Amino acid sequence: MQRIRFIQGVHVDATSSLRIEGVSKSYLQRSTLIAVLDSISFNLETATWTTILGPSGCGKTTLLKIIAGLEFPDTGRVFVEARELSRLGETAYLPQDDTLLPWRTALGNAILASEIDGKPIADAKREALDLFDQFGLSGFESLYPSELSGGMRQRLALIRTFLTHRDILLLDEPLGALDPLTRATLQNWLLNVWSELKKTVLLVTHDAEEALLLSDRILVLTDRPAQLQLDQAVELDRPRDRGSSELVSHKSQLLRLLLEEEVGT
Numbered sequence: 001m002q003r004i005r006f007i008q009g010v011h012v013d014a015t016s017s018l019r020i021e022g023v024s025k026s027y028l029q030r031s032t033l034i035a036v037l038d039s040i041s042f043n044l045e046t047a048t049w050t051t052i053l054g055p056s057g058c059g060k061t062t063l064l065k066i067i068a069g070l071e072f073p074d075t076g077r078v079f080v081e082a083r084e085l086s087r088l089g090e091t092a093y094l095p096q097d098d099t100l101l102p103w104r105t106a107l108g109n110a111i112l113a114s115e116i117d118g119k120p121i122a123d124a125k126r127e128a129l130d131l132f133d134q135f136g137l138s139g140f141e142s143l144y145p146s147e148l149s150g151g152m153r154q155r156l157a158l159i160r161t162f163l164t165h166r167d168i169l170l171l172d173e174p175l176g177a178l179d180p181l182t183r184a185t186l187q188n189w190l191l192n193v194w195s196e197l198k199k200t201v202l203l204v205t206h207d208a209e210e211a212l213l214l215s216d217r218i219l220v221l222t223d224r225p226a227q228l229q230l231d232q233a234v235e236l237d238r239p240r241d242r243g244s245s246e247l248v249s250h251k252s253q254l255l256r257l258l259l260e261e262e263v264g265t
Helices: 060-068 106-110 112-116 121-134 150-162 180-197 208-214 245-263
Strands: 016-029 032-045 049-053 075-080 092-094 168-172 200-204 217-221 228-233
Touching: 016 060, 016 200, 032 060, 032 075, 032 200, 032 228, 049 208, 060 092, 060 168, 060 200, 092 150, 106 112, 106 121, 106 150, 112 121, 121 150, 121 180, 150 168, 150 180, 180 208, 208 245, 217 245, 228 245
Parallel strands: 049 200, 049 217, 092 168, 168 200
Antiparallel strands: 016 032, 016 075, 217 228
C-alpha cells in the first residue's frame, strides 16, 4: 500500500461531487492553540463510497463538520458540485448520536427533512415506507424512539439521512455503538440501499474491516495535526467476503498503519 504524506493539489474531473482544498483547523483550549487538521486535500467522485480512517482524536469528526458547513476551516475551501460551500444543507450529515426527536414517531422522524424542505407529506411518507421495508422496520412506523432498540434507532437515523435527498452523505461512525451481528446486518443493508440510490458517501469509522467491506476508496489520516497519509483504492470485487485472504491481508496492512500512528502519539 502506497503511503502518501502530503498530496500537493487535487485532481478534479467532471465526475467530482466534492472537493476539499487545503483545509486546516485549530482550536483554542485554555490559552493554547491546538492544531487539528493540516492542509487536508482530496476529492470524491460522484456515486462512490469513501471511508476515512485515523487515530482517535485526529480530527475526523471535525473534518466532516467542516464539509457539512457546521464549522469553518481556518484555511482552505470546500466545493460541492464545483461550487464553494456557502451554507448549511448542501450535504446530509449523520453525527455519531442518532439525534432522533423523542416526541415524533419513527415515521415522523424519517420524513422530517422532507417537511423542512416543503415537500408533499404524502409523497414523503410513501418514500419513507419503502425504505422502512428495505431496512427491516416495517410495522414500527408508529413507535417512538424510546420504544426502539439501538439497532432500530440507527436504521431509522440512516433512513432519515437518505431521505434528505442530498447527493452527498456524511456518516460519522453510524454503526460504531452496535453489536457485531447488528453491525454486519446494517452494513449489508447500507450497501444495498447505496447501490440502488447511487449517493456519494463519506464515512468515518475506526473499523478497518468495515472500511474494506464498504468502500471504493480509503483515506487514512495521521495523528494531530492530521494530514492525509494514504489514499488507497479498494480493488476488491463486490460482494466482499470478510473472511477472504485478500481482505484479511488488506485489513492487516491498514491496522499496522493505524497502530504506527497510535504508538507514535
